[in-house]
Each structure stands twice: as C-alpha cells, then as structure tokens.
Amino acid sequence: MQESIDSKKYFSTELLEWYERSKRDLPWRRQRDPYYIWVSEIMLQQTRVDTVIPYFQRFIERFPTLNDLAEAPEEEVLKCWEGLGYYSRARNLQAAARQVVERHGGVVPANKADVAALKGVGPYTTGAILSIAFNQPEPAVDGNVMRVLSRYFLIRDDIMKTGTRTLMEELAAGLIPRGRAADFNQALMELGALVCTPKSPQCLVCPVMAHCAARIEGAEDILPVKSKAKPPRPEYRLVALVEGDGEHAGRVLVRRRPDAGLLARMWELPHIPAAAVAGEGAGLPDGPAMDRLAAGLAAAGVAAEPVEAFMDAEHTFSHIHWNLRVFRFREAEDSSVSSGLGAGLAAAEASAAYESDPVAVETTTAEDSAEYRWITPEDMEELAFPNVFLRILKQYAPLWK
DNA sequence: AATGCGGGGAA
DNA sequence: TTCCCAGCATT
Structure with a gap:
C-alpha cells in the first residue's frame, strides 16, 4: 500500500x-x-x-x-x-x-x-x-x-x-x-x-x-472502458418556408416550440413529420408531401401556394437524426387570419403521425397552441433558433426581401 | 438504471 | 463522411 x-x-x-x-x-x-x-x-x-x-x-x-x-x-x-x-x-x-x-x-x-x-x-x-x-x-x-x-x-x-x-x-x-x-x-x-x-x-x-x-x-x-450510446433514430420532416404577401410582404412564417422537450421554447420554421418511407434510404416523399404541408398551413389560417422544393437539410441530435425537406410557399391574397393559427398544423402533425405510427397518434393530437409570427430579417436578432433552422434561413437570406 | 437533451471537431 | 465527446433532469 x-x-x-x-x-x-x-x-x-x-x-x-x-x-x-x-x-x-x-x-x-x-x-x-x-x-x-x-x-x-x-x-x-x-x-x-x-x-x-x-x-x-x-x-x-x-x-x-x-x-x-x-x-x-x-x-x-x-x-x-x-x-x-x-x-x-x-x-x-x-x-x-x-x-x-x-x-x-x-x-x-x-x-x-x-x-x-x-x-x-x-x-x-x-x-x-x-x-x-x-x-x-x-x-x-x-x-x-x-x-x-x-x-x-x-x-x-x-x-x-x-x-x-x-x-x-x-x-x-x-x-x-x-x-x-x-x-x-x-x-x-x-x-x-x-x-x-x-x-x-x-x-x-x-x-x-x-x-x-x-x-x-x-x-x-x-481505457477508459466506455459502453457505446445508441445511434440516433432517423426522422423525416417536411418544412414550410412561407413567404408573406400583402401586409406580410418581406416576412417569413415562424413558430415557437412548446415549453418542454426537444429545443424547448426555441423558434423554428413550421414542419410536420413525413409518413414513414418504405425501404432503406428511400429518402423523403415528394409530391403528396407538399400537398399535405399546404393543407396544414391552410387549416392553420395561412393560405399558401407551393413555389418549389427549396433544399434538404440534416441535423443530428444525440438521440434523433432529422432529415428535412424544405419547401418554399407563397402566401395567397386573402389569408392573414392570425387567430386560430396553430390548429391546422397540429392536425397535420397528428395525421402524419398516424400514417407512420397509428398507435402513437393519441399522444400527439390535443396539445399545440403554438405561437406563430411573421418575421423580418431584423427579428432574427431577437429570436433564438436552433442551428439547423439558422442554416436554412441563411441559405434563404439572399431571397428574403 | 435508462432515457432525453445539441452541436462541434477530429479521423 | 463517420466517429467521438458526455453532465443533468426526469422517470
């Protein structure tokens, strides 16, 4: 000794x-x-x-x-x-x-x-x-x-x-x-x-x-002996980058995440889960996806028309790997109802969840009174976004006007 | 004891 | 690209 x-x-x-x-x-x-x-x-x-x-x-x-x-x-x-x-x-x-x-x-x-x-x-x-x-x-x-x-x-x-x-x-x-x-x-x-x-x-x-x-x-x-962590599970999501029109000209639609859980209270672009894709590495669905996103936005009080598939983005958290496909939308003339925003995408979220996992739908239905905002580039200086959305918005910056 | 929770740098 | 890093809260 x-x-x-x-x-x-x-x-x-x-x-x-x-x-x-x-x-x-x-x-x-x-x-x-x-x-x-x-x-x-x-x-x-x-x-x-x-x-x-x-x-x-x-x-x-x-x-x-x-x-x-x-x-x-x-x-x-x-x-x-x-x-x-x-x-x-x-x-x-x-x-x-x-x-x-x-x-x-x-x-x-x-x-x-x-x-x-x-x-x-x-x-x-x-x-x-x-x-x-x-x-x-x-x-x-x-x-x-x-x-x-x-x-x-x-x-x-x-x-x-x-x-x-x-x-x-x-x-x-x-x-x-x-x-x-x-x-x-x-x-x-x-x-x-x-x-x-x-x-x-x-x-x-x-x-x-x-x-x-x-x-x-x-x-x-x-040394040291260290057991390995589980690999992150893949998740596919459809993201809406909605450009405002009329009184929202020059603005983009964003929302604040819930008080608890992943990226709690951070701001983000609206997104919904993509239905499960059959086969390994099949990637994200395309045509119908854009329609579902549009339907979600419409029900949320935002009439918007698809412009194009804008970009794909990936982001790895410790337990989830996000595969994102971002679509540009253009707000249509008569939308702009700001009350009632939220319910639509919550419904889209629930229905998409049902497609990929019918058992889980109950847990994703009711909540979501998410706060939505039409923001300018200057507003970015006050709102906190996770890196993955900062990357997307940075890519979009030259078109943001 | 097991799981949820971001993001960056090095190989 | 792929691999590695690893405190605290909650359940």
Whole structure:
C-alpha cells in the first residue's frame, strides 16, 4: 500500500507543477468570480473550450452580474445561448440565478448543500464551483478526470455506469493536496484536455507518465472502458418556408416550440413529420408531401401556394437524426387570419403521425397552441433558433426581401 | 438504471 | 463522411 500512497503523492505533486507551467489563459480564469466560474462550468458541460470562449464573452458582456442574469427576459438568455445546444442549461442557469437572488441575497452560496440545490447543478458542477471558486476540497469528476484516473490507476470499470463516477469521486477527493483544490482539480481536467486525450494520448510529454499504470501495461489506448450510446433514430420532416404577401410582404412564417422537450421554447420554421418511407434510404416523399404541408398551413389560417422544393437539410441530435425537406410557399391574397393559427398544423402533425405510427397518434393530437409570427430579417436578432433552422434561413437570406 | 437533451471537431 | 465527446433532469 506504501507503493500506492507514493504513487498518489507523486501524481498530485507532478500534476500541480505541470499545471503551473501549462495552464491555458482562459477568460473565466482571469479572476475568481464565483458567478463567472459557474457560467463557464455550465457552458462547458458537453462542450469544448474553443466553442465556449466566444459564448462566454458575449454572455458576460450581456449579463455582467448574477443580478443582471436574474432580471433578464428568458428570451434574451436563450438568444445568447443560440447555437450552443442543450438549451435547458440556459433556462436552468437563469432559474438558478433567480434562486440565488431570492434565497441567498444574490451571492453564490459557498456550501455544498446550497450549491447542489441549484437548478442545472449536479455532482460535477457542485464540485467545480466549490473547488474552483472557493478552493474547497471537493472532487469535480467530469469525463476528462475519469479518463485520466482510469488510465493512471488502471481502472477498467465502465465509466458510463453511475457507480464508477462515485468510485472516481472518492479517489479524486483523496488526491487533492491540502489547500490546493482549485488548482488541482483544474490541473486534472487540463491534463485530460491537453495530454491524456481520448485518442492518441501524448504520453511522452505527460508529467505523470512514469507511474501511469495504463502506460506501463500498454493499456492506455483501451481505457477508459466506455459502453457505446445508441445511434440516433432517423426522422423525416417536411418544412414550410412561407413567404408573406400583402401586409406580410418581406416576412417569413415562424413558430415557437412548446415549453418542454426537444429545443424547448426555441423558434423554428413550421414542419410536420413525413409518413414513414418504405425501404432503406428511400429518402423523403415528394409530391403528396407538399400537398399535405399546404393543407396544414391552410387549416392553420395561412393560405399558401407551393413555389418549389427549396433544399434538404440534416441535423443530428444525440438521440434523433432529422432529415428535412424544405419547401418554399407563397402566401395567397386573402389569408392573414392570425387567430386560430396553430390548429391546422397540429392536425397535420397528428395525421402524419398516424400514417407512420397509428398507435402513437393519441399522444400527439390535443396539445399545440403554438405561437406563430411573421418575421423580418431584423427579428432574427431577437429570436433564438436552433442551428439547423439558422442554416436554412441563411441559405434563404439572399431571397428574403 | 435508462432515457432525453445539441452541436462541434477530429479521423 | 463517420466517429467521438458526455453532465443533468426526469422517470
């Protein structure tokens, strides 16, 4: 066991020394403001540092203090998060900021129970905030840390299992040098990001290579053990890009998604599921599809005539792969009834769902009081769209007038 | 314990 | 193109 203790001591000491030399200059490392640390940690969930940096800068510029965030309209927070993904992070972050204002006078709490109680803050982020912002000796075990520890200590447990994270937390807690929690936890993650990478780890420049058990065994390439996620299921959808006419000239029809579920409360172009297509890779249906879309729009209070099939788009979420076919429509003279918008496409949605899955129709029928709007390009600056619709609208931009 | 929830970068 | 990355909430 003496061997193990020495190996741990060596690990922590060498790692800290390496971090002092190698740490990156990141925007949220320039001061130790708990609010900044918190925002950065939420953004960094499932997201690389390079992607986060510009978002972090804009976010802090727009919401410099926790109070600013708490008081802002939710749409502005979502707009600031547009393109970053996992939008419940943004909504939870703001809800938690309001929590802090109400329960803690606007000051980020410095104890475990209160931090862990914040919306969107789980075991990892709790540890990250307490250690990085307050230098408290709490472990912060993310994917980087599990990869580093699984290799250095030759741990073959599947890191996708809940129990493995608990094990790693206990191990990580015991490695934190007294008084150095902030630097040590960041050092661990930095090593995982820069040296002990998922593929082709840079062992030759690793500060702890000499005692890395996986390296000694030649097992660094097969660790960590990780069960694979299910592949995303394909989904085919028909999208309507409706150009307004008359009082809606120069505008395009968009709608806001429901309060919960996929892309909650984000804006999008109207779309309905395509009926299931027989055969593998048969692609999207064409002629009848456009008619169904038109019928849906008509029932929604928008009379529109098809112009052309505009483009195809694909987008992969973690669990769904969207195949989209976008049709341009032109609003017809006498439409423009703005009350009653919504019911039509909801019906189309239900009927299409029935074609592809008769059993599921009950679940998709009733709801949908979706909010529809005719927007100008300038309105895009205020409404948050998922990337896939941004791509479509960007393609359309030259024609939008 | 299993599932829902985005998007980007590297091979 | 295809593959890989992976915290938190909910059920």
